[in-house]
Amino acid sequence: MNTYETNFNKNLGALEEYNTILADKIEDVKTNKRFEVFAGENTFDINIYDHELKQNLYDNPEKFFDEKYNEIYSKYERYPVLFFYGLGNGLLYKALLKNENHKSIIVFEPNIEILYIVFHLIDFSQELKDKRLYVVETNDFDMDDVINFLMGELFVRNYLYDSKILSLNSYYNQHKTHIEELEKKLNEKIMYVFNAQGSNRITTLSQDLRFSIENTPKMLTKALFKDFINQRKGKNKTAIIVASGPSLIKQLPLLKEIQNKATIISADGSYSMLAKYNIKPDIVMSLDPSELTSKFFDNDFKEFDKDINFIITAPTHPDTIKYLEKNHRNYLLVLRPSSKFTHKILINDFGTLGGLNVAYMGYELAVKLEHKNIILIGQDLAFDEKGNSHPMEFLYGKDFDNNIPVLEKRIKTTAYGGKGEVITHQGWKYYIQSYELYIKETAKNNITTYNATEGGARIEGTIEKPFKELCDELLKEDKIIFPFLQSLPKKEQILLAKQNYDYFLELIKFAKSKIYQCQKLLKPILKVIEQTRYHIDLNTIDFVKILKTNDEIHKVKEFLEDEKMAVFSDQLAAALTLTELELAKISLMSAHSQEDKKIRMIIWLIKHEEWLKLVIETLESQTKIMEKSIQSLKDFIEENNEHL
Known part of the structure; x- marks a missing residue:
């Protein structure tokens, strides 16, 4: 078995682990009728000729590689996800994926034969297996699968806002309309997730918490x-x-x-x-x-x-x-x-x-x-057709x-x-x-x-x-009708109410300890803000302290992952959505000099003043709601104490 066949089999095997349909389609391509490969002596001198359009994919493959790689590196070096339309000869992606900042590169390719060719040319088996290279045939794929991978498995939600699909080169510009349609569909799906978790839910979530606690005694008395x-x-x-x-x-x-x-x-x-x-x-x-x-x-x-x-x-x-x-x-x-x-x-x-x-x-x-x-x-x-949203009734x-x-x-x-x-x-x-x-x-x-x-x-x-x-x-048969159900015995109702009441007291105590931790961390950040209020003089900034403060911020973010904090997770996610987006943009800023890196670090730190204040505000509002609402549980327990 030659190298090309080995590459092909390894790539298909890796792809089959999460997309058997596409792997089967690539395997079913018996020969590339439309495209022809021309390989020069240099590793990067690989061109593909489209007999149908009578056009090469590249004017100069080596020049393209150098220019495109430098362009992507200078603009998108820190991006965890990149979207491209067009696989080309695949060499650009092999090189880009050496940058560990890129967690995944999503490539939309309209021609199954191009996938067939590149899977012979390059061993992408590890990248495909790890989904760092995520290939999609544009004529037959599910955008929900892509979104679920990015927001679920890869968990890079905050870096996806207003995502762009980059056309690989001028050859793929013929698909400009399709690229725009895909980009629109991609961002519609992304925006659905953002709006489902965004800041517009803060009031609703607070009301949900209040009423759900206050109504708990009623719930306990029902089936x-x-x-x-x-x-x-x-x-x-x-x-x-x-x-x-x-x-x-x-x-x-x-x-x-x-x-x-x-x-x-x-x-x-x-x-x-x-x-x-x-x-x-x-x-x-x-x-x-x-x-x-x-x-x-x-x-x-x-x-x-x-x-x-x-x-x-x-x-x-x-x-x-x-x-x-x-x-x-x-x-x-x-x-x-x-x-x-x-x-x-x-x-x-x-x-x-x-x-x-x-x-x-x-x-x-x-x-x-x-x-x-x-x-x-x-x-x-x-x-x-008359502009009505509901029936007249x-x-x-x-x-x-x-x-x-x-x-x-x-x-x-x-x-x-x-x-x-x-x-x-x-x-x-x-x-x-x-x-x-x-x-x-x-x-x-x-x-x-x-x-x-x-x-x-x-x-x-x-x-x-x-x-x-x-x-x-x-509808052939009559449905079955069911009798009403009985509720729990009163003693069990009271025991559950007491357990829930004690649980809330524990949560309130824990949240207050974390509020204090966040307030303490605000002090060094406010000092940096004061130092940089009118201009940034890097010589006056103590970067040892900044690094230490960043470490403390990281510890705060770790405690937000604590199991006890899960009760506040939805509210925090809603409150922090816009700030997290801004932080994501800061983290993506290119910085190739030490001075640029220091400036980015300062901007990152200053933005966390807003982030910490939102955490404090959210935890304070949630604990106040809990403290007030659990009175209904306490009253229920006291009113029915004789059943214990």
Whole structure:
């Protein structure tokens, strides 16, 4: 076996470990018909001729290598991730990957034959195995896989904001439009993650923490979510998720006919509309902890509510519980995923449901209940042709989303059916992306998701079919009806409340010790800021102390990884998002002289004044919320002390 065959086999073997489909496609290329390789005497003198375009990939391979390598080194030396369009002869990437700062180089290549050629020419097996070279065939790949690798496995989220895909050279400029489309798609996915974790969530997370603690005593007196799942898991085959988009009303006559043949899971906003049409849902979901959402339950439907289970997230607004209890509805509280640390003692029994919107929460429940068919109706996630966001029967009116200032920005997205586009807003776009990611995962478990909305936006991964066809095809038998469940004995409720109360006291004490540590570290940083207020005189700066302070900052960042700090992780991530982005930009600054490196170090240190103040502010606000909210647990324990 010659060197070329050895390289090829080693490269394919490494690629197969995480992308067997692409490895198989490369292996299936029997000969390179379109491209021809010309190798000179020098290692870097390798050119590839495109017979179809009658063009070389390089005018001068050696000159290109020198110029491009120096350009990338001078601009992007410290970048952990680089994106390129075009593999070329591969030599540039072999050289660039000797720089350990580059954790991965993502290369989009439009021609499978180029991959075939380069896999013969160069041994990339170790780089491919470690995913430091991550090759993608542009005609057949999943951007979510790339994002999951970068933000999950590689964990370089803060370095991806506003990412650019660099065209390797002028040969690949013919794909300029495709490069722009890929770059847009890449950044849309990245922005989805940033917005899901960004600073706009700070208020919501604080409110979640407050209400989830205050509502814990109520949760303890209700049935366990774990028991609810076990009671129903795998018993009914089909679930229908009823959202409150403008197309919902046209589906209700048929839903009324088949209501006994599928599990009907209703969003809170759809609940009163179903009651009006006398369609009894099995489950009504509520996610948003706002007072507006509470009003969905400020009504009395009397006998209609019998046999309905209301599943409400624990951080719900107190008025929601007030209205549910006022009208004698059967409800249980379920934790949000963000409660996995604040309520870790309760998480196994009371479970979690999440998502960005309530219909997604219903979809997640349907998955947990192991429905094999999940049908979406009323899930438009777009304005209808008249500009309405909801049906006329919706509690807050047909144009509710038109009256929310933060949702004023309109964007276009692919329409249901794939023909043309519809108008949506950024919030709904995030919901669509969230659905698409989850539906892709559920498909691996043989769950089929149908979109029978027959209007609105397309949700990739769903099978779009008319509601009537799905009912005729899937709904053959009556569903099973389940009795209500009992709650834990009072003694167990009190013991759990006490354990949770003690846990919060421990967290508060720990957080206060870390606040003091951060405050102490601010002093040397403020001194440097004072020294550099008007200009930077490097001769007056004590860089030994700066290095020592940087080490202390590193220790602070290490304690943020402590298991006890996990309870504050979501809030800290949200608070620090923009500052972390700025720090990432500073760390990427090229510095080839000692003077430039010192300046970068000073800028890095000064930016940490803001970072530390945000950490202090966040921990202080969280501990104050905890100190105030755990009074409800203390009261519950004292009121029921006789049961211990």
